[in-house]
Each structure stands twice: as structure tokens, then as C-alpha cells.
Amino acid sequence: MEVIPAELEPTPFDLAAIDAEWPLIAAELDVLDAEISLFYADDRGGPSPLDWRRLRRAEARVTRAATTAVRPPWQADGCVLHRLAVVGRTGCGYGCEIVRCPACGGEQVLHQTADGCRASLPRAV
Structure with a gap:
């Protein structure tokens, strides 16, 4: 068994x-699975409306997933070695900041609960 360097x-x-x-x-x-099903549908007389629907739904899932921001979970204390830079404000009226780590790209909103912002507090159900 080959050992992979760390x-x-x-x-x-x-x-x-x-x-x-x-x-x-x-x-x-x-x-990809839906497209493969379309190719095999030729053996049974062509794609059915269900085959086309499956493809449209799969393409819609790709669109939804692609529009979701792809960023690893990150916490402010996860970048202890990095400098956090304020890149913006949330506009909530309490001076809450958006900070980003230039080294890893992690970004987070820091809510100012001491100033009255309730955005980071758990909501009552």
C-alpha cells in the first residue's frame, strides 16, 4: 500500500x-441519468412524456443548486490565523458587519446583539 504524503x-x-x-x-x-434514459428510450419506441419530464426536473435541480452559494461552512473563530476584513454592512440598522477572510475566502455576518440586533438570536416558535 502506497503512503500518500500529508x-x-x-x-x-x-x-x-x-x-x-x-x-x-x-x-x-x-x-446524466435522465439523458442516458433518453438514449435507451429509442429501444422502446422513443422517449415518453415522463422521460422528458424527468430530464426537465433534473435540469431545474442543477439550476437551483448552481444558484446556491458554494462556500464551505465557516465560523469567525475558524480563521484565527487570518485577518478578517469588513467588506460591507447588512443594512439592518444596527451596524452589523459582513466580514471576509482574504486568505480562505470565508465570509460571515457579525450581528451586533449588544446594540439591539436580534437577527442572530433564536426565534420563538
């Missing part, structure tokens, strides 16, 4: 990025 193995950030991108990968595999 520097070639994926980092936790790499694995988190793959996990975050997995819905898009799965949706694209669904499109």
Missing part, C-alpha cells in the same frame, strides 16, 4: 468545499 491529502477546507458543492454534483449526475 501535503497531498485534502485539507479540512478542501473537504468542506466538496461537501458544500455536493448538491450540484448530485444534480448533474441526475441530469
Whole structure:
């Protein structure tokens, strides 16, 4: 068994990025399955309306997954070694900031609960 050097193995950030991108990968595999079904439908007289619907639904899943931001889960304390830069404000009226780590690209909203912002507090059901 060959030993892989540690520097070639994926980092936790790499694995988190793959996990975050997995819905898009799965949706694209669904499109591939639907297209393969269309090819095999020729053997039974051509694609049925259900075959075409399956393809349209799979393509819609790809579109939805592609429009979702793909970014690994990130917490402010996850970038202790990096400098967090304020890149914007939320506009909620409490001075809440959007911060980004230039090194890893992680981004997060920091709500100012001390100033009265309730966005980060759990909601009552």
C-alpha cells in the first residue's frame, strides 16, 4: 500500500468545499441519468412524456443548486490565523458587519446583539 504524503491529502477546507458543492454534483449526475434514459428510450419506441419530464426536473435541480452559494461552512473563530476584513454592512440598522477572510475566502455576518440586533438570536416558535 502506497503512503500518500500529508501535503497531498485534502485539507479540512478542501473537504468542506466538496461537501458544500455536493448538491450540484448530485444534480448533474441526475441530469446524466435522465439523458442516458433518453438514449435507451429509442429501444422502446422513443422517449415518453415522463422521460422528458424527468430530464426537465433534473435540469431545474442543477439550476437551483448552481444558484446556491458554494462556500464551505465557516465560523469567525475558524480563521484565527487570518485577518478578517469588513467588506460591507447588512443594512439592518444596527451596524452589523459582513466580514471576509482574504486568505480562505470565508465570509460571515457579525450581528451586533449588544446594540439591539436580534437577527442572530433564536426565534420563538
